[in-house]
Each structure stands twice: as structure tokens, then as C-alpha cells.
Amino acid sequence: MERQIIEIADRLKGMRETLEISLEKAAHTCETTVEQYLKYESGESDIPVSILHRMARHFGFDITTLLTGEQPHVHTFSLTRKGKGIMVQRRRSYNYESLASNFINRKADPYFVIVEPKEDPEMILNAHPGQEFNYVLEGQLKICIGDNELILNPGDSVYFDSALPHGMQAMNDRVARFLAVVL
Numbered sequence: 001m002e003r004q005i006i007e008i009a010d011r012l013k014g015m016r017e018t019l020e021i022s023l024e025k026a027a028h029t030c031e032t033t034v035e036q037y038l039k040y041e042s043g044e045s046d047i048p049v050s051i052l053h054r055m056a057r058h059f060g061f062d063i064t065t066l067l068t069g070e071q072p073h074v075h076t077f078s079l080t081r082k083g084k085g086i087m088v089q090r091r092r093s094y095n096y097e098s099l100a101s102n103f104i105n106r107k108a109d110p111y112f113v114i115v116e117p118k119e120d121p122e123m124i125l126n127a128h129p130g131q132e133f134n135y136v137l138e139g140q141l142k143i144c145i146g147d148n149e150l151i152l153n154p155g156d157s158v159y160f161d162s163a164l165p166h167g168m169q170a171m172n173d174r175v176a177r178f179l180a181v182v183l
Contacts, residue, residue, distance in 0.1 A: 002043075004088075009043035011066050012055065016041070019059055029058045031127070049088060049096060050128035050162075053109070053182060057129055063109060064101040071104075078103035085112065094168075096180075109182040115141065117170040125165035131183045132162040139176030142169045152178075 016026050027037040030051045039045035056063040064072045067086055078100045085097035097112040113134075123144055134143065135157040143150050146164040151171065160166065162182065170176040 005046055006043040007069070008047060008052070008066055008088075009041050011069055012047065012052070013041040015055070015059075015061060015066065019061075021059060026055065030054050048126050049094075049111075050126040053128045053130075062104075062106075064098070067098065067101065072102050072106070073104060074102045075104055107183070111180045111182070113168075113178050113180050115139075115168055115170040115176045115178075117173045117175065121169075123167040123169050125167040127165045128162050128182070130162050131159065132166075133157065133159045133179075133181040133183070134168075135179045137177045137179060139174045140171035141176040141178060142171050143167070 016023075023034050023037060027034045030037055030040075031054075032040075032051070036045065040047045040051060052063050052066050055061075056066060062072055064070065064086070067088060080099045083097070085099045086101045088096040088098065095114040095116075099110040099112060100106055100108075123142075125144065134141075134152070136152045136154050138154055141152045143152060143158060143166065145158070145160045145166045150158060152158060168176070168178075
């Protein structure tokens with residue numbers, strides 16, 4: 001996991017430098033400080049997926065490039081077998097599996113997400129441009145969107161403006177699994 005974070009951080013820095021984006025502009029795009037942004041690029045801090053999405057969308061490259069170092073190349077369809085998507089493992093109890101990373105010019109980014117229960121009850125919120133759809137497959141998931149707190153059970157879904165601060169937590173000391181589609 002640590003190696004993957006460093007690799008993604010290196011690609012983020014390389015993409016920023018290739019596109020001649022200043023640190024200040026990158027930090028502003030990510031709605032963070034230059035100091036925090038530098039921690040992302042150095043691999044000192046785990047990079048939230050929302051940061052990768054912001055950079056990719058704002059500066060016109062595919063998030064797959066940051067995650068894998070490769071360009072998407074499929075035009076007709078993208079088949080992802082169970083457990084074979086690109087894994088983006090998170091330190092903060094989130095594990096993402098990208099389900100369409102090799103499809104070029106995607107209109108949405110679907111992920112299979114596993115949220116592990118955690119001891120710290122404080123929810124970490126993030127925000128990113130666009131919209132998001134979450135469909136709970138297993139477990140119980142608490143989701144905060146802006147000032148709203150929702151409890152979702154298997155079969156429940158929520159569609160929301162992902163520019164609003166939002167975060168998720170597994171409930172009842174059990175893993176929660178859900179499908180997330182970022183638009």
C-alpha cells in the first residue's frame with residue numbers, strides 16, 4: 001500500500017510538472033494549502049481519491065493515468081472480472097476498486113468500495129466536482145452529505161452533489177460494501 005501511494009504521488013507530481021501547473025494553482029484546484037499539496041506529491045500524506053479526481057478533471061487528463069501510469073485504451077466496452085479492477089487501497093479505512101479504468105473518455109467512474117469499521121468515530125469529509133451515486137451492497141453505512149446524516153442499508157442508494165462535503169463510515173463494527181459512481 002505504501003509503495004502504491006508513492007507511485008501515485010510521483011505520477012501526480014510528474015503530471016503537474018509536465019503540464020507546467022504551479023504548486024499554487026494545483027493546491028487551489030484541490031482546495032488545500034500548498035503545504036498539504038506537497039505532502040500529497042511527496043507521498044507523505046495519503047491522497048484522497050477526490051484530490052485525484054479534481055486534478056484529472058480540471059486539467060484534462062484521465063484519473064487512470066494517475067492510478068496506473070497507463071492511458072485507458074478501450075473504446076467499445078470494459079469488462080472487469082470480480083476482484084480484478086484496479087485497487088486503490090486507502091489508509092483511512094476505504095478500499096476502492098476501479099471498475100472501468102481502461103475505458104477511454106469515460107463519462108463516469110464506477111468503483112466497488114469497501115469501508116472497514118474504525119475506532120475513531122470522527123468522519124473525514126471530502127468534496128469534489130460533479131455528482132456521485134452510492135448503492136449499498138452489504139453492511140450498514142453512515143453517510144454525511146453537507147449537514148445531512150443518513151443511514152443506508154443493503155439495497156439503499158443515494159445520489160448527491162459531490163461538491164458538498166461528504167464522508168462515509170461503516171456501522172456496527174462491520175464492513176460495509178457499496179458501489180460508487182462518480183460523475
